[in-house]
Amino acid sequence: MAYSKREEFTPEEIWIADVAKAISHPARVAILKILSEQNVCMCGDIVELLPLSQSTVSQHLKELKRVGLIKGEIDGPKVCYCIDNEIFNKAKQAVDELFSRVCNC
Amino acid sequence: MAYSKREEFTPEEIWIADVAKAISHPARVAILKILSEQNVCMCGDIVELLPLSQSTVSQHLKELKRVGLIKGEIDGPKVCYCIDNEIFNKAKQAVDELFSRVCNC
DNA sequence: ATGTTCTATCGTATATTTACGATATACAAT
DNA sequence: ATTGTATATCGTAAATATACGATAGAACAT
Numbered sequence: 471m472a473y474s475k476r477e478e479f480t481p482e483e484i485w486i487a488d489v490a491k492a493i494s495h496p497a498r499v500a501i502l503k504i505l506s507e508q509n510v511c512m513c514g515d516i517v518e519l520l521p522l523s524q525s526t527v528s529q530h531l532k533e534l535k536r537v538g539l540i541k542g543e544i545d546g547p548k549v550c551y552c553i554d555n556e557i558f559n560k561a562k563q564a565v566d567e568l569f570s571r572v573c574n575c
Numbered sequence: 576m577a578y579s580k581r582e583e584f585t586p587e588e589i590w591i592a593d594v595a596k597a598i599s600h601p602a603r604v605a606i607l608k609i610l611s612e613q614n615v616c617m618c619g620d621i622v623e624l625l626p627l628s629q630s631t632v633s634q635h636l637k638e639l640k641r642v643g644l645i646k647g648e649i650d651g652p653k654v655c656y657c658i659d660n661e662i663f664n665k666a667k668q669a670v671d672e673l674f675s676r677v678c679n680c
Numbered sequence: 681a682t683g684t685t686c687t688a689t690c691g692t693a694t695a696t697t698t699a700c701g702a703t704a705t706a707c708a709a710t
Numbered sequence: 711a712t713t714g715t716a717t718a719t720c721g722t723a724a725a726t727a728t729a730c731g732a733t734a735g736a737a738c739a740t
């Protein structure tokens with residue numbers, strides 16, 4: 471009962487799936503939108519804008535950081551989050567490529 | 576301990592998250608690629624191309640059908656799957672819109 | 681030194697996802 | 711009628727995700 475066949479797919483398929491998983495929760499979509507509007511943003515500000523506890527928001531931020539879509543820089547006691555444009559752009563291109571390839575339009 | 580705060584986000588955020596969840600597994604990315612190459616495809620063909628059992632592939636197809644990215648038409652004892660171009664295009668646009676909004680490039 | 685503020689992590693409960701084999705169903709062919 | 715083929719669904723086990731409160735750690739202010 472070998473578990474998780476994830477590794478039996480191509481690196482490209484795994485990478486796209488990872489990016490998609492990162493944005494597969496409305497809270498994380500909302501976080502990306504907030505960061506794009508504010509450019510740079512404290513974790514606490516995000517918590518205030520979402521109907522979730524601080525620890526839950528922190529977990530969502532961690533998930534976005536895991537694939538590299540965002541990064542956090544420590545600023546005294548606070549942490550400033552922002553989009554990691556380089557990786558985000560790579561993710562955008564990979565997803566674009568899949569969508570364009572699949573779509574007949 | 577109210578569970579799942581999903582419904583407290585905007586319909587757009589939920590829709591994007593749903594689409595992303597549908598493509599958040601490498602097997603489903605692979606299925607979309609197969610369907611795009613073959614245009615129309617029997618379920619059994621997909622099973623042969625993936626390192627997964629028939630029942631597992633069937634579940635993945637169901638997940639893609641759930642959000643509408645693909646549709647299956649019954650053809651005798653077989654089922655022919657194909658991309659649902661209308662919904663797929665809507666999904667593409669929604670994801671594009673998010674990516675473009677967030678990305679500084 | 682002490683307290684305050686901000687964030688991450690731990691512990692935990694519940695829900696969902698992923699995977700499979702077995703079974704049921706639906707149609708075609710014999 | 712029976713057999714074979716194709717697919718979906720059921721039952722189930724293990725893994726992951728989602729959510730929270732409590733706690734820990736780090737930096738600043740007093």
